[in-house]
Amino acid sequence: MSEPSLEVVDLCFSYPDGHEALSGVDLHVHHGERVALLGPNGAGKTTLLLHLNGILTAASGRVRVSGLEVGSDTSMEVRRRVGLVFQDPDDQLFMPTVGQDVAFGPANFGVEGEDLDVRVTEALGAVSMADSADRAPHHLSYGERRRVAIATALAIKPEILVLDEPTSNLDPASRRELIEVLRELPVTQLVATHDLPFALELCPRALVMDQGRIVAADQTADILTDDELMRRHRLELPYRFDPRAQGRA
């Protein structure tokens, strides 16, 4: 098989208070895949995501992005390759206008002038927010802010897009729009989520994380129908949601 877009080998990390958040994570994501990262609260999902573009540094183990090992000397190139979308769009959108926020990433990587304008227009267009460049982030709805947050990562033209809980706090219509946007993006995606129907709809493959390690990796439908695995790792489907019926639909 070809070289993975993302490869994590035996990754360990402890916070300064001694809490061990990652205790030997192994995973790989191949080019063009959309992979869900499932797991209960406190499983270490966000901590893992922060390692993927070098914001947190591993105590041991390694992370490779298209063969490039994440480290202090490679962090800028890694951040160009991995676009990270945070859970709360208000953490991600900090500039006075949407356009400036989307331009922030590529401008850090030296894109300027007309090229920068094109990046902003394309990224906002990809999330159906092309008309919002001059609007202030706090004037947007939560769903719109979430899509703009995705555009801020897309504008860097990453090889892999990593999203942390992209459907949290979204109303059903905004969630539907988000699924359509993500499905159309021609980029490898790793999506950490509690929203299991969303994972099933968007991601053919899923990883289950619990207590700082990957405990299962399989087709999303197979994971969601493995009742014993689901119960063991505190994963629960919405009332009367049947993943088998979804597969047949």
Next chain:
Amino acid sequence: MFVVAVLFIPSQAFWAYALAGCLLAGVMILAELPAGLVLRRLVVEIPILVFALLLPFFGQGETTEVLGLTLSVEGLWGAWTIIAKATLGLGASIALASTTTIPDIIRAMDHIRVPRVITAIAGFMVRYLDIVAGEFSRRKVAMSARGYQPRWWWQTGPMAQSAGALFIRSYERGERVHQAMVARGFSGRMPSFGDRPATAREWVVGLSVPAAALVLAFLSLTVLS
């Protein structure tokens, strides 16, 4: 620049103040600012007006009789200067704030070489002020919902604790925002977005009012000397 020019106009040059006032009124009329809005925003000047109006009563030196009241001449001049300059300065600020969006003001500060760290801080403040204020008002509602109705200063403890907790949450948000910036390649220096430079026409329009005020200040100083 308008405000600085007005500061230089001597107190005795009533005509210069009148012309500066006309200039400002002209700008407000051109910008179609509603009179009600301007008056409402001028309300913040009231404490200064009260202070200025007290000056003639407490001033030293020569006195004069006005409507049967004995007032200090020096105090009257002081009051007039403070009222005229404060009103013109505040009026100019209202005209600027009502006709220019905050992002444009920050961008303009960037263009005139205000240090980027200052404009970045101003930008962050604008962006997060309403989020923090919203969080604080939600906390107040949540406290009221549980029967908290402070009447006396010794009942304000929970409010202070809430403000402290909000400070910590804002600090943590700051850390997350920084992480999100670093994730997009931020390395300690805000990038330049290469905004288009202002056109000659925009410079002429933008500078016309401050330049006219400077001429007024220069003329009033020359005439009186």
